[in-house]
Amino acid sequence: MRVVVLGDIGQPVYHVGDEAMTHAVVDELRARGVSDIVLLSRDPEQSTRIFGTSSVKTLEFPWPPHRRETYLREIRAILAGDMTALPAEDQVHALIETMKTCDGVVIAGGGNMTSPYGWLLYERAAVGAIANALGKPLVISGQTVGPVLTGPDYDTVVELFRSATLTSVREQTSWELMRNADVPAGLTLDDASFLEVDHDPATGIEPDQTTYKPQPGRPFLVATFAPGTGAMDKGAFNQRIAEVLDRIADAGNLDVVMIPHMSHPGQADIDIETHQDIRQRMRTENVVVCGQLSAEESASLTMQADFVVASRYHPIVFALSAGVPCLGIAVDYYGEVRIGGALANWGLGHTMRSLRHLATPEFDTYIDQLWAGRDDISANLKQLSPTQGEFQRAWWDAVVETLKGAKPQAPVLESPEPAFLELASGEHPSVAKLTANNELHIGHQSVELFGLTHVLEDTRGSLGAVEAERDRLRGELNGLTEALSARNSEREQLQHELQSLKSSLLVRAGRRLRLLRR
Template identity: 45%
Template sequence: MKILVQGDLGQVAYHVGDEAMAIAAADELRARLEAKIVLLTRDPEQTKDLYGMDAMDTLVFPWPPAERSKHLELVRRAASGDRTALPAGDSVWRVIDEVKSADGVLIAGGGNMNSLYGWLLYERAALGLIAKELGKPLVVSGQTFGPTLLPQDQQTLHELLDYAGLVGAREPSSYALGFQMGLGSEKLTRVVDDASFLLPPGSVDANPAGEEFELPEGPFIAATFGPESWRDGTRSLAKLGEVLDRAVELTGLPVYLIPHVGPLGPEGRGGDHESHETVQAHSRSGQVRVCPVLPAPAVAAFTAAAELVLTNRYHPVVFGLAAGVPVVALANDSYSDVRLHGAMDNWGVQDWALPLSSLDIGGFDLAIAEAWARRAEIREHLESVRPRIRAVHENWWDAVASILSGRDAEAAKGLGDVVSLESDSEWAKQARGQRSQFRALSGGIATLWTEWDDVRSQRDLLLHERNEAMEEKERIVRSRSFKAATLLRRGASVLRRVSGGGR
């Protein structure tokens, strides 16, 4: 057998969470199927070197909305056999050939099925079109749907999900949106993130990255903070440095800043490197340390070994909760809040996922203090719900393997609600009260931004087409054949006047 797995692998800046979901999905399939797994990636050599799996170039779509919609139609033509649709060197032809020879296609989990990252949505939609045209089984695993979706993007998403044999939604809101798009419970399943159980049993105490990096010898806090929300113009990183100092004073533990985005190794710049340097620069405790970007399995092990996880990124939440570590999360915007709150809701600790507004009024500090005071209780709660969550996870991948191998499978058993460990403190009540307004305001900004981007791209496409038409007109006017035709028309006109035939 051969199964193709689509993730967001091999990006210019290594992205821990994206890599983790794809390789975790591949591991789950390899544990269940005697199959060759081929990873679709932007950097096949890097992916092969890191994970020892077969890899090939993925589809690549343009960023502007109008261009990606146009390109999707070209891929549709190519998938139906039109060899003139795209140039011979386009990666789509090799992907089509690979899908032809594959037994099934898996789109691994992610948070890109929305208009903010529309080019990634369309890459997945294109792969789905190819699988559909060639009659290959397709599964879409562990996704966030929305929350920002332009009408044309929702239509594209619906077409993709409608063909899939199974669809996994990793938050309650994504599950609800799937139902709104007409997916039934026989297909749509509520799951946890694909990378929730990336770590094999007993690996947490091992050195995760060999000679590259060693875990701290004593207890520590793991923290990860990505850039501030570029759409909303937030300013939070300086304040987070002060928050971490207070966490150090509260717990007596050092803080290790573990980046999730940036070039691998200690020499990288950009991404979380810059965010963490800013946070550290505003810390005065001397106990906030910046780490290099490590491969996804190492980051998962590093995070799982912590006493407490503080983050505004998604996968520190995933890694921490699965290992029984208390987590306090801070959402930059509505998109982030949907994912962070949803991930923590899956484990029943959603009160410790806060909107960004909690940072200014001290709610984030108070949530950290309560998480630390109740850390034994939180660990006990996470340990108590883990067997059920793990069973749902295993059942999901059993069903996925059955679909991809062409066997009939019963509907996967979804997660459902778990018992919640709540806080009745004022900070938690404030966060719950602020959430709807926070999502409405930030979501409105995101919608306006995507609508503006769509209109701008439509304008740019029309201008490009107009310029091409004008250039073609100039070429025709300057051509010999046009000049000859003009002379012939003039000659014919003169001849008609001389002969008296023209009036």
């Protein structure tokens, strides 16, 4: 069986979470006898080296909304038989030929099905459309849908999910959105939950990266933070995080290991730069700022930690499935949906904290409570782990059955009852809902403004092209006018010369006549 897998991999920026989810899909397919796997990647050579599979170039969609919508329509026209819709050299033709050779298609999990990352959403919609046109089983696994979706993007998501044979989302919010759209999606854990890793994997994806080697009897905390700080000033956010990490490290005599999940390989940017700034603000001395590690090593270190603090999503995923107590901090509603959803799948959704909590003096008390309850939290997670693991294995069984032609029903995870309610935020639900609605409204407006801005740019570009063509034609007209004027002058000169010649001939003729008369 030959299966095409689309994950957000091979990007110039290495992203631990996206790479980890693709690793999970490849591992789970191989474990069930699917060995012929073709990855769709931005960098096929890199992906082949990392995953040990065949890889081909994926589709790259334009970023502006109206351009990606137009390109998807053109691809669909090609699939409907209109071969004039796109040039023969367009990238889609090679992908169609690749997908003709496969038996099924899997779209790996992620948070791409949202308008702010619409070019990735439309890439997935195009792959789904090709699979559907070719009659190939399509599986969509472990997605976050939204929360920001403009009208065209919402329709695109719904159409994509309806065209698939088997689908799942990874949190309750996304599941309810799909249910309200009358789409029978399943609800599962994130694809990278229970990722099988060697506890001594190869080091970073670039040589000589700073890493951390756990020592027996020496507890450590893993911290991962993205540069984005939402509505909070970046300096103020990083200072508060430094204080939080100092507080936990002091309480447990912990090493602090800062693991980046996004950076350009070989460059100390994005997460690494953020970690360096936080490190400079900390009092604790035993802090290691790691370079960009591979997805496997990042997951392995996180799973071995005694505690995890993160504003990124996948450190929380790795921690939960390994029974590691964690603090998820969301800087915006997108983060609240994903991090809160991951925690809720383990009965801990109410332990997620946002900027609304981080900025308050009471947050220190919460940190102390969370740290004091760490052993109970860990024990509870480990108690849930066998059931959660069995459910997720059943999901992957259903994926392979679907690729073989079966049509199993999408499973729905039964979220555990909330545990340790004393750790609830105390925030009134209506306040959280109001904040979410405000952020969604701002998100929709931002995407629409982004689209209108590019429509204006395109209009200006078209106008500029028209003006340039006008100037070119005006220049040609001036040139023709000058040439015509020159020809007219030349004609007048010739006419003058002709008249002179005629006069001269008449004179000569007259003289000859006079001579003949004599």
